[in-house]
Amino acid sequence: MTEQKPDRRDFLVKLGTGAGVVGIGTQAAASLRSLLPNVSYDAPTTVKLGKTADFPDGLKFLPEQRLFVFREGKVFHAVSAVCTHLGCTVRAEALSQPETVTVGDAPMRLTHRFSCPCHGSKYTGDGKVVSGPAPKPLAWYHLSVSPDDGQLVADLAREVGRDFRLTLA
Ligand code: FES
Structure with missing residues (x-):
């Protein structure tokens, strides 16, 4: 019973870390994307x-x-x-x-x-x-x-x- 606690804790720590990395990555990608304009400033032909x-x-x-x-x-x-x-x-x-x-x-x-x-x-x-x-x-x-x-x-x-x-x- 006492041997299962570290495994479970370890799993939860890894899960939390993974979720954090994914969240930060998604936010970073969104921030970089926001630097690119969505519109074309070329005059219409x-x-x-x-x-x-x-x-x-x-x-x-x-x-x-x-x-x-x-x-x-x-x-x-x-x-x-x-x-x-x-x-x-x-x-x-x-x-x-x-x-x-x-x-x-x-x-x-x-x-x-x-x-x-x-x-x-x-x-x-x-x-x-x-x-x-x-x-x-x-x-x-x-x-x-x-x-x-x-x-x-x-x-x-x-x-x-x-x-x-x-x-x-
Ligand atoms: S711009 Fe020079 S002749 Fe028209």
């Missing part, structure tokens, strides 16, 4: 721009997204307003006479051209460089319509060619 009905025919500038959205009937495309030289926001200037040009195998009516206020780069209405120092054309971005709420969605991480057009059904 897709942005909702508003209902398609809010875009009249012609050009609409979206300053927050630094984006020009063009609409011609049911056809949309989006051109970046970020100058490819050093990133200033380009300005749209209305043409005195709209031009129809072939852009990506399809005719496109250009109503504007772009100029950069910082160092004077000029671009055509479809974003091609007319005069530098801009090294390359303005980006075009992918557009779609959100199935949730019918808003126009631009993916600012997805550049597309100048043949891209979003055509509403």
